[in-house]
Amino acid sequence: MRSELIGLDVVVLSAPFSGLTGKVVDETRNTFTVDSAGTERMVPKQGNEFRFIYQGRFIDIKGTEIQHRPEDRIKKVR
Amino acid sequence: MSKRRLPRNAAARIGNERIAILLELAEQAVRDGRDDRAIRYVTLARRIGMKTRTTLPPGFRYCRECMLPMIPGSNCSVRLTGRKVVSTCGSCGAVRRVPYLRENRK
Numbered sequence: 001m002r003s004e005l006i007g008l009d010v011v012v013l014s015a016p017f018s019g020l021t022g023k024v025v026d027e028t029r030n031t032f033t034v035d036s037a038g039t040e041r042m043v044p045k046q047g048n049e050f051r052f053i054y055q056g057r058f059i060d061i062k063g064t065e066i067q068h069r070p071e072d073r074i075k076k077v078r
Numbered sequence: 079m080s081k082r083r084l085p086r087n088a089a090a091r092i093g094n095e096r097i098a099i100l101l102e103l104a105e106q107a108v109r110d111g112r113d114d115r116a117i118r119y120v121t122l123a124r125r126i127g128m129k130t131r132t133t134l135p136p137g138f139r140y141c142r143e144c145m146l147p148m149i150p151g152s153n154c155s156v157r158l159t160g161r162k163v164v165s166t167c168g169s170c171g172a173v174r175r176v177p178y179l180r181e182n183r184k
Binding site: 002003004006007025026070071072074075 | 095100103119
């Protein structure tokens, strides 16, 4: 998963943020900021699982697999 | 996590795609009045450009000081002084002057 994640719709699948739905508005090495109906919430990548809606398909990813800075994700992931 | 590298042209292709997405989001953010996000997206696009050694599309204008996308008529002014194109950023006030002496000489 090396494509751009900012702007995608996302559902958080794991515990404390479970069911949080919205658009990714920012990404850092360790977190996503999700805009969910007007409120922004920062979700750590570590320990969370995400479901991205990418080109009409659901893609489930563990946060730890994409724990890189967005610009490093192109070269490091997979 | 393994650090297996991609061949450079593959990285550049993905880089270009991501830059295009980010710059579109940046312009959208300016239209929505979210300058903070726009600045963040341009910064990320530039970083991806540096990592993958691709350039931002030459048609895309942004303030070199605060990284805000420049949209004439909305958040910047573009004036001709007879020798230079003067673009002023509407949010930080930075001025950029690009001479056009060659066109004058004709």
